[in-house]
Amino acid sequence: xxxxxxxxxxxxxxxxxxxxxxxxxxxxxxxxxxxxxxxxxxxxxxxxxxxxxxxxxxxxxxxxxxxxxxxxxxxxxxxxxxxxxxxxxxxxxxxxxxxxxxxxxxxxxxxxxxxxxxxxxxxxxxxxxxxxxxxxxxxxxxxxxxxxxxxxxxxxxxxxxxxxxxxxxxxxxxxxxxxxxxxxxxxxxxxxxxxxxxxxxxxxxxxxxxxxxxxxxxxxxxxxxxxxxxxxxxxxxxxxxxxxxxxxxxxxxxxxxxxxxxxxxxxxxxxxxxxxxxxxxxxxxxxxxxxxxxxxxxxxxxxxxxxxxxxxxx
Amino acid sequence: xxxxxxxxxxxxxxxxxxxxxxxxxxxxxxxxxxxxxxxxxxxxxxxxxxxxxxxxxxxxxxxxxxxxxxxxxxxxxxxxxxxxxxxxxxxxxxxxxxxxxxxxxxxxxxxxxxxxxxxxxxxxxxxxxxxxxxxxxxxxxxxxxxxxxxxxxxxxxxxxxxxxxxxxxxxxxxxxxxxxxxxxxxxxxxxxxxxxxxxxxxxxxxxxxxxxxxxxxxxxxxxxxxxxxxxxxxxxxxxxxxxxxxxxxxxxxxxxxxxxxxxxxxxxxxxxxxxxxxxxxxxxxxxxxxxxxxxxxxxxxxxxxxxxxxxxxxxxxxxxxxxxxxxxxxxxxxxxxxxxxxxxxxxxxxxxxxxxxxxxxxxxxxxxxxxxxxxxxxxxxxxxxxxxxxxxxxxxxxxxxxxxxxxxxxxxxxxxxxxxxxxxxxxxxxxxxxxxxxxxxxxxxxxxxxxxxxxxxxxxxxxxxxxxxxxxxxxxxx
Numbered sequence: 155x156x157x158x159x160x161x162x163x164x165x166x167x168x169x170x171x172x173x174x175x176x177x178x179x180x181x182x183x184x185x186x187x188x189x190x191x192x193x194x195x196x197x198x199x200x201x202x203x204x205x206x207x208x209x210x211x212x213x214x215x216x217x218x219x220x221x222x223x224x225x226x227x228x229x230x231x232x233x234x235x236x237x238x239x240x241x242x243x244x245x246x247x248x249x250x251x252x253x254x255x256x257x258x259x260x261x262x263x264x265x266x267x268x269x270x271x272x273x274x275x276x277x278x279x280x281x282x283x284x285x286x287x288x289x290x291x292x293x294x295x296x297x298x299x300x301x302x303x304x305x306x307x308x309x310x311x312x313x314x315x316x317x318x319x320x321x322x323x324x325x326x327x328x329x330x331x332x333x334x335x336x337x338x339x340x341x342x343x344x345x346x347x348x349x350x351x352x353x354x355x356x357x358x359x360x361x362x363x364x365x366x367x368x369x370x371x372x373x374x375x376x377x378x379x380x381x382x383x384x385x386x387x388x389x390x391x392x393x394x395x396x397x398x399x400x401x402x403x404x405x406x407x408x409x410x411x412x413x414x415x416x417x418x419x420x421x422x423x424x425x426x427x428x429x430x431x432x433x434x435x436x437x438x439x440x441x442x443x444x445x446x447x448x449x450x451x452x453x454x455x456x457x458x459x460x461x462x463x464x465x466x467x468x
Numbered sequence: 469x470x471x472x473x474x475x476x477x478x479x480x481x482x483x484x485x486x487x488x489x490x491x492x493x494x495x496x497x498x499x500x501x502x503x504x505x506x507x508x509x510x511x512x513x514x515x516x517x518x519x520x521x522x523x524x525x526x527x528x529x530x531x532x533x534x535x536x537x538x539x540x541x542x543x544x545x546x547x548x549x550x551x552x553x554x555x556x557x558x559x560x561x562x563x564x565x566x567x568x569x570x571x572x573x574x575x576x577x578x579x580x581x582x583x584x585x586x587x588x589x590x591x592x593x594x595x596x597x598x599x600x601x602x603x604x605x606x607x608x609x610x611x612x613x614x615x616x617x618x619x620x621x622x623x624x625x626x627x628x629x630x631x632x633x634x635x636x637x638x639x640x641x642x643x644x645x646x647x648x649x650x651x652x653x654x655x656x657x658x659x660x661x662x663x664x665x666x667x668x669x670x671x672x673x674x675x676x677x678x679x680x681x682x683x684x685x686x687x688x689x690x691x692x693x694x695x696x697x698x699x700x701x702x703x704x705x706x707x708x709x710x711x712x713x714x715x716x717x718x719x720x721x722x723x724x725x726x727x728x729x730x731x732x733x734x735x736x737x738x739x740x741x742x743x744x745x746x747x748x749x750x751x752x753x754x755x756x757x758x759x760x761x762x763x764x765x766x767x768x769x770x771x772x773x774x775x776x777x778x779x780x781x782x783x784x785x786x787x788x789x790x791x792x793x794x795x796x797x798x799x800x801x802x803x804x805x806x807x808x809x810x811x812x813x814x815x816x817x818x819x820x821x822x823x824x825x826x827x828x829x830x831x832x833x834x835x836x837x838x839x840x841x842x843x844x845x846x847x848x849x850x851x852x853x854x855x856x857x858x859x860x861x862x863x864x865x866x867x868x869x870x871x872x873x874x875x876x877x878x879x880x881x882x883x884x885x886x887x888x889x890x891x892x893x894x895x896x897x898x899x900x901x902x903x904x905x906x907x908x909x910x911x912x913x914x915x916x917x918x919x920x921x922x923x924x925x926x927x928x929x930x931x932x933x934x935x936x937x938x939x940x941x942x943x944x945x946x
Contacts, residue, residue: 155488158657162664165921169928176932305474311935 173312177299180315182329185308187288189329190231192298197256198228198386200333201248201378202264203239205393207232209443210262211452212332218456219260224463226260230333233289235361239269240375243290248378250295252385259386260459263378264393265414267407268361270371336445339438350396350440357402357441365406367413379421387463390418391455394428394447396440424462426455469512471721472675479509480725487729488655495652499626502729506631510595513635517593520558521629527554528603529624532610532617548611552604559600562592567796595635597793601760602628606642608764615643623649630731632722636715638736638756645733653730662909663727665924669897669908670720672927677894678713679936680887681706687882689857692867697876700867702883704850707857709891712741715754720906739902741849742827744841746810747820749849757793761786776816783815784808794856799864803855810848826902890934 182189186207200210212228219226231251238244253259288307294300304312328336339349382388392414395403403410411427418425428435428451435447443451469476483505491497511518531551538544560568569585576583606627609615618624627646633639688695688703695703719736726733740752750758769782784805791804814820827842828834834842851868858864897907904910908927912920 155655155657158655158660161657161661165924168925172932309937311933313929313933317933 176312176315177301177304180299180304182331183318183327184315184329185310186327186329186335187233188300188303188308189331190229190233190333191292191295191300191303193229193331193333194296195253196227196229196231196251197253197259198226198261199248199252199259199382200228200230200232200262200264201238201244202232203266203269204232204234204335205266205395205442206230206262206264206391207234207333207335208337208438208445209393209448209451210264210391210455211334211445211448213330213334214449214452215260215262215456215459218453219460219463222460222464224260224460228260228262228332230335232264232333235268237289239271240265240371240378242374243287245374245378245381247289247292247295249381250293252382256385259382260463261382261386261388262391262455262459263375263382263388264391265375266392266395267367267403267410268357268365270367270375271365271407272368272371337438337442341436341438341444346438349438350398353439353441354398354402357399362402362406367407367410372413372417376417376421379417379423383421383423387459388421388423389455389459389462390414390423390425392425392427392429393443393451394432394435396437397432399440400429400432424458426458428454469509471718471725472671475512479505484728496622498653499622499649502631503622503626503629506626506629506634509631510629510634513594514591520593520596521599522625524555524558524599524603525625525628526621527551528606528628529617529621531607532624533619535607535610536617544611548607551607555600555604559596561588562590562596564796598637598639599628599634601639601757605639605760605764606646609642615646618646618650620650630726632726633733636718636722637754638719638722638734639760640734640756645731648731655730659730660728663724665908666720666724666727666906668724668924668927668931669906670717670722670724672931673713673717673720673894675717675935676713676890676930678710678717680884680890680934681710681713681936683937684882684884684887685710685857689863689867692863692870695870696878696881697871697873698878698880699882700871701850701876702880704854704857704867704871706887707853708741708846708850709894711853711856712737713894723906735905738905739898739907741846742842742899742902743845744823744827744838745814745819745845746807746848747814748823749845750807750811751824757790761790765789772815779815780812783812787811798861799855799858802861802864803852806852806855810852829903886934890930893930 180188180192200206200212200215207230210230210232212230215228216226229251231248232238238247288303292302292307294302304315326338328338330336339345379388379390392411407413411425411429414425414427435451436444437447438444469479483502486501486505487498491501507518507521510521528551531547534547535544535551538547566587569587573583573585606615606617606624610617618627623646626649627640627642628634630640630645630649685703685707688699688706692700692703716737723733723735734756736754736756738752738755740749743749743752766782766786769785770778771782772779787804787808788801789804791800791802791807794800794803811820823841827838851871854867854871855861855864858867894907897911901907901909901911908924912923915923
């Protein structure tokens with residue numbers, strides 16, 4: 155038995171060393187979510203789907219607020235539709251990420267009709283060893299390196315962390331330490347239009363049929379607001395999208411703004427709506443803001459937040 | 469619990485330590501610990517179906533004792549029929565009821581009658597086909613006086629529920645496994661190292677070959693209506709590698725993990741794609757199932773005794789039943805029927821046992837005749853796999869029709885070069901290791917240890933570098 159264990163240990167030394175190096179090498183290029191699970195608990199969060207994940211930049215938010223004398227260190231904890239729709243799983247994950255001692259945090263909750271709707275979501279069959287449910291199943295969201303994520307959720311071969319494929323779609327994404335997901339795609343008008351058409355088709359054919367605002371998800375949104383209000387200032391934001399995407403949303407949720415205003419009003423929080431400004435900003439695919447437009451929108455949000463925090467916005 | 473999960477990676481070392489260090493001094497304690505671990509392993513999938521497993525175990529244990537104690541042949545037969553009837557009743561209920569109900573509705577519908585069959589909404593308990601056959605082999609062997617029943621329910625429960633083989637085989641025999649459970653096991657370094665090697669090779673087959681092939685196969689089979697003939701053929705060939713990598717990979721992991729515990733399981737695969745005819749293929753593919761049907765169905769039916777008609781009848785029954793065992797779908801029956809068609813000419817011409825030795829024995833390469841035999845056999849097997857993989861008969865015939873179209877001679881679309889290279893490496897190791905019981909077993913044994921370890925590190929590197937998207941083991945559904 156001793157001989158066996160000696161040999162096994164000797165043999166395992168190299169793989170063990172490589173495994174350690176691999177786990178330590180995981181970074182913002184590893185995948186679009188990993189780094190969000192490696193930081194400590196946070197006191198200020200940006201929440202929602204991939205729209206805020208790519209469109210709201212914590213660094214910009216913090217610097218604008220700092221210019222107003224507010225010391226905030228925000229963290230983008232938005233994921234994607236199908237993963238981070240408002241609901242019990244997402245709320246539990248938020249609670250795991252949130253510093254329970256935080257009292258003066260800032261919470262930007264990005265909302266759109268898809269995030270509080272029941273839809274057929276392609277995300278639920280998305281890749282990942284845990285399927286689309288990793289938000290619900292992940293127990294450790296503040297561990298670096300996050301072994302649970304890399305071994306149970308990360309759906310690429312482990313060694314691709316050391317040998318990443320820069321030409322793959324994932325290779326054009328960089329997740330920053332503050333949780334902002336930067337997507338680098340060609341921005342020639344023809345390319346953008348092609349991606350926009352593809353995105354519109356995906357939403358029209360896969361998400362729209364049968365889509366309807368869910369009272370359960372809406373009540374979870376309200377519960378999320380309730381929960382976060384104990385830890386600081388909450389702001390609801392509807393981010394801008396291409397007008398054609400907005401038309402799709404209006405086709406199944408024409409009264410969404412009214413609903414959000416009612417939710418915000420009942421909870422005593424502000425609702426900032428960019429939906430009428432769709433043409434004023436640029437998108438990578440009609441759905442997600444470009445990094446530059448994201449910075450612009452974030453600056454507007456931050457200015458608004460500063461006023462809310464000063465109590466001058468009613 | 470799946471072999472290729474983090475959970476199993478934590479579960480197995482714990483079992484290993486408890487087995488060899490904590491419970492080693494007491495065989496009974498060791499067996500109880502293994503039984504508890506096995507039930508935990510099974511219960512992690514769905515604990516409710518553990519009751520079915522326990523009931524099936526108790527039924528066969530009790531039936532075995534009663535068959536042995538019965539004073540007359542008629543009484544023994546009555547207990548056997550009761551046991552077989554209840555076992556097959558459960559299997560039929562969970563696995564085949566909906567199939568028969570819908571087939572009956574279709575049949576009466578064809579005569580203009582309407583029927584509204586009641587369907588069961590229960591999922592198929594994983595491993596039911598395997599543990600049912602374990603139990604049946606036990607009562608049959610007692611009935612035919614090949615063994616005496618065990619009086620220890622723990623030993624018997626462990627024979628049925630031993631976790632490495634519980635959900636996807638190999639289908640063990642009481643004559644082979646039970647004696648190993650009943651006697652103390654000794655740790656043997658060479659066997660343990662061999663077990664580790666077999667696990668490594670099994671994991672490679674599953675996560676590199678099968679899981680990577682699955683992605684391409686799924687896409688080709690789903691889009692088969694518009695794919696070219698060459699692409700469809702490519703998809704069918706890849707499925708052959710997927711199912712072999714998946715199932716034989718599982719078997720290798722099962723055999724390896726059992727060997728680390730000092731228990732030898734039956735060999736389930738022996739390089740089937742190097743077979744020179746279909747008869748040889750069936751001596752090398754899913755050996756534990758083929759031999760089960762041979763011993764408990766074919767021979768009791770009369771085997772190859774009697775005239776030509778009897779041989780044809782019995783062989784056809786075996787292949788059809790074997791197909792049906794895999795699932796409640798006409799595609800599996802068609803798969804079995806096609807293999808019967810391939811097999812019968814060999815049986816009738818008396819050449820079904822002409823390739824008994826290892827191909828190219830004591831040579832590095834096969835001769836032209838052997839090569840032609842291997843290619844022809846592989847292509848026959850590939851065409852039959854189309855039925856196995858297809859959603860229904862319409863899909864399968866459409867798929868085969870698509871292969872045999874003029875576009876067969878066009879270039880296939882979406883060839884993944886990386887996967888082809890991995891399959892090339894896999895075939896190279898399998899060919900080089902065909903004298904052993906699994907690919908990696910004998911390769912490099914005469915090399916200096918550092919060089920041999922480089923080979924193992926290489927396989928390990930491929931496992932972690934080219935892991936495919938995780939797919940459940942195909943044979944779990946059977």
